Amino acid sequence: MADSSMTRNNPVILITGGTGFAGTHLVEYLLSQKERNIHVTSHSGRDNFLGDLIPKENIHKLDLSNQKEVEDLIKNLQPDHVYHLASISTVENSFEKMREIMQNNIDLQINVLDAIKKFSKESKVLVITSAEQYKKSEEKLSETSAIEPNNPYAVSKATQDMLAYVYSVLGLKIIRARPFNHIGERQKTNFAVPAFASQIAKIEKNQQDILKVGNLEAIRDFTDVKDMVRAYHLLMTKGEIGEVYNIGSGFGIKVKDVLEKLTRMAKVKIHVVEDPARMRPVDNHFIVADNSKIVALGWHPTIPIDQTLTRTLNYFRSQT
Amino acid sequence: MADSSMTRNNPVILITGGTGFAGTHLVEYLLSQKERNIHVTSHSGRDNFLGDLIPKENIHKLDLSNQKEVEDLIKNLQPDHVYHLASISTVENSFEKMREIMQNNIDLQINVLDAIKKFSKESKVLVITSAEQYKKSEEKLSETSAIEPNNPYAVSKATQDMLAYVYSVLGLKIIRARPFNHIGERQKTNFAVPAFASQIAKIEKNQQDILKVGNLEAIRDFTDVKDMVRAYHLLMTKGEIGEVYNIGSGFGIKVKDVLEKLTRMAKVKIHVVEDPARMRPVDNHFIVADNSKIVALGWHPTIPIDQTLTRTLNYFRSQT
Numbered sequence: 271m272a273d274s275s276m277t278r279n280n281p282v283i284l285i286t287g288g289t290g291f292a293g294t295h296l297v298e299y300l301l302s303q304k305e306r307n308i309h310v311t312s313h314s315g316r317d318n319f320l321g322d323l324i325p326k327e328n329i330h331k332l333d334l335s336n337q338k339e340v341e342d343l344i345k346n347l348q349p350d351h352v353y354h355l356a357s358i359s360t361v362e363n364s365f366e367k368m369r370e371i372m373q374n375n376i377d378l379q380i381n382v383l384d385a386i387k388k389f390s391k392e393s394k395v396l397v398i399t400s401a402e403q404y405k406k407s408e409e410k411l412s413e414t415s416a417i418e419p420n421n422p423y424a425v426s427k428a429t430q431d432m433l434a435y436v437y438s439v440l441g442l443k444i445i446r447a448r449p450f451n452h453i454g455e456r457q458k459t460n461f462a463v464p465a466f467a468s469q470i471a472k473i474e475k476n477q478q479d480i481l482k483v484g485n486l487e488a489i490r491d492f493t494d495v496k497d498m499v500r501a502y503h504l505l506m507t508k509g510e511i512g513e514v515y516n517i518g519s520g521f522g523i524k525v526k527d528v529l530e531k532l533t534r535m536a537k538v539k540i541h542v543v544e545d546p547a548r549m550r551p552v553d554n555h556f557i558v559a560d561n562s563k564i565v566a567l568g569w570h571p572t573i574p575i576d577q578t579l580t581r582t583l584n585y586f587r588s589q590t
Numbered sequence: 591m592a593d594s595s596m597t598r599n600n601p602v603i604l605i606t607g608g609t610g611f612a613g614t615h616l617v618e619y620l621l622s623q624k625e626r627n628i629h630v631t632s633h634s635g636r637d638n639f640l641g642d643l644i645p646k647e648n649i650h651k652l653d654l655s656n657q658k659e660v661e662d663l664i665k666n667l668q669p670d671h672v673y674h675l676a677s678i679s680t681v682e683n684s685f686e687k688m689r690e691i692m693q694n695n696i697d698l699q700i701n702v703l704d705a706i707k708k709f710s711k712e713s714k715v716l717v718i719t720s721a722e723q724y725k726k727s728e729e730k731l732s733e734t735s736a737i738e739p740n741n742p743y744a745v746s747k748a749t750q751d752m753l754a755y756v757y758s759v760l761g762l763k764i765i766r767a768r769p770f771n772h773i774g775e776r777q778k779t780n781f782a783v784p785a786f787a788s789q790i791a792k793i794e795k796n797q798q799d800i801l802k803v804g805n806l807e808a809i810r811d812f813t814d815v816k817d818m819v820r821a822y823h824l825l826m827t828k829g830e831i832g833e834v835y836n837i838g839s840g841f842g843i844k845v846k847d848v849l850e851k852l853t854r855m856a857k858v859k860i861h862v863v864e865d866p867a868r869m870r871p872v873d874n875h876f877i878v879a880d881n882s883k884i885v886a887l888g889w890h891p892t893i894p895i896d897q898t899l900t901r902t903l904n905y906f907r908s909q910t
Contacts, residue, residue, distance in 0.1 A: 337689075365756075365760060368704070368753075368756075369700050369704070372696055372700065372749075372753075373693075373696075376692055376693075376696065376749075377693075380688055380692065384688070384689070414736065416734065416736070416737075417736075417737050417752075418755060419752055419755075419756065420756060421756065422756065425749070425752045425753060425756055428749075428752060429692075429745070429748075429749045429752070432737075432739055432745045432748060432749070433692075433745060435738060435739075435740070436685075436688075436739065436740060436741065436742065436745055439740050439872055552759055
């Protein structure tokens with residue numbers, strides 16, 4: 271009796287990819303919501319940041335592309351909630367890595383969902399895919415907009431999304447989320463905003479001369495990662511099983527304007543230079559969310575972008 | 591000079607999966623069009639039927655999921671036209687086989703397209719996917735209808751379709767085709783119509799008592815395989831690079847009505863019994879093509895279904 275009541279009050283939560291960018295912010299948010307049974311998977315097993323927040327034994331070192339390791343974890347843990355964030359990072363998003371990206375992201379998707387189907391059918395699962403899978407458009411993208419990914423990472427995310435749908439048709443309690451761009455502390459510098467912020471921090475400390483940039487004309491929908499993970503939690507608790515939700519601010523901003531905000535925050539004058547190596551072979555001009563579905567569920571972004579950018583820049587200053 | 595002129599008049603044609611159902615009909619059609627340089631891939635290497643039609647050395651025994659074998663073939667052959675039909679058969683379309691279906695169909699897709707990108711960039715490639723990837727609908731399905739596959743085979747075909755699109759964005763000369771149901775001689779008996787015809791042939795010869803059937807209420811769009819492969823050839827010669835085309839008659843017919851046509855053709859009275867094992871866990875009620883795009887290119891089906899069914903039944907009689 272005590273055990274079952276504990277489970278209900280303190281659900282066992284598993285976050286795949288929990289040591290990553292959104293993952294660590296999600297752990298912080300769930301702790302602020304008094305969640306105590308938080309487990310994460312980590313490929314390396316190392317994570318100093320999370321090691322201070324949750325018990326070391328809750329950081330499970332495993333390879334999600336290994337079926338047996340995933341099955342053992344799910345069987346042992348019987349999680350109530352699974353936030354399935356893990357996938358190969360976009361750092362690998364080159365056409366040369368097509369094979370690796372597809373194999374890895376599809377293997378881990380089938381491993382996680384199949385293990386839940388076999389050993390933990392009652393788990394509620396939030397599957398995180400990506401807004402990158404939508405077809406090029408000059409309109410805001412809704413959940414019913416056409417799917418037509420144009421790069422390897424986006425194809426792998428679209429396939430993960432379809433696989434999650436198929437498992438939900440089979441009866442798993444799956445909700446899918448398609449996040450648009452999100453930014454904040456600890457994001458890898460292969461994304462535009464942390465690339466800008468980390469370079470500014472270095473230029474301020476005379477470790478670098480110029481700021482190298484890619485395509486500045488793209489219009490993107492930026493959400494603070496802290497607002498983003500709040501949406502993940504809302505979907506886990508209030509989202510409708512079987513449904514898919516966009517998560518984004520609903521506002522488009524040119525990457526060039528984000529860069530200007532950051533350079534104005536810099537303590538020194540910043541010289542910006544275009545770097546062909548940072549241009550994508552194919553890039554969509556406009557990726558902005560029609561977020562009415564998740565707004566109807568009670569979510570809206572709360573953190574102004576200037577505040578997010580200040581925090582992000584300060585984070586990279588602290589790391590430089 | 592002589593060689594180059596030969597190449598132009600008699601393009602080197604490669605058909606992956608050329609020993610399969612549609613593949614063998616495509617070979618017959620291309621031969622009727624005076625094509626002489628026809629090569630096919632075959633997993634087993636055996637094929638008595640094709641062995642009588644094309645030179646034995648043009649039947650290439652190889653495993654399309656083996657990158658090296660595919661690269662060697664494309665490098666040596668430098669095909670002008672590639673009809674890429676191969677994929678794991680729907681005989682394997684169970685949810686238990688999810689992992690195998692996904693891995694096999696994605697591996698072979700990347701192997702074939704990547705080898706063409708590396709060694710034969712000028713090849714024109716017709717990639718055959720499937721109408722099964724469309725979202726459930728009670729309307730005719732056009733090329734822009736929503737994609738939402740609901741079984742493992744359909745997910746793998748949707749992923750193959752997306753991968754082909756990505757390679758076409760990279761500059762390969764790819765045309766995609768989404769065939770609806772097609773029927774005729776030599777189709778495997780795990781599909782409804784050949785399952786009916788083969789059982790009737792057995793009942794006529796007293797080798798079986800009753801005809802076992804699955805879901806008879808489904809409405810499908812049936813095209814004669816000979817009309818289908820004519821569409822493949824039309825797309826190869828007149829289709830627009832980068833585009834995707836539905837292929838189907840545009841007419842829906844209830845599977846029950848197809849069964850009634852066949853039982854009326856039988857020489858004996860046929861007793862029909864529903865077999866739960868033949869019911870799919872998930873099935874779409876209505877899958878009918880909006881075929882206006884390929885009709886605009888000059889294609890329309892020419893063979894009445896009664897004629898196709900008679901031929902199919904006679905084929906299975908000859909095999910029984």
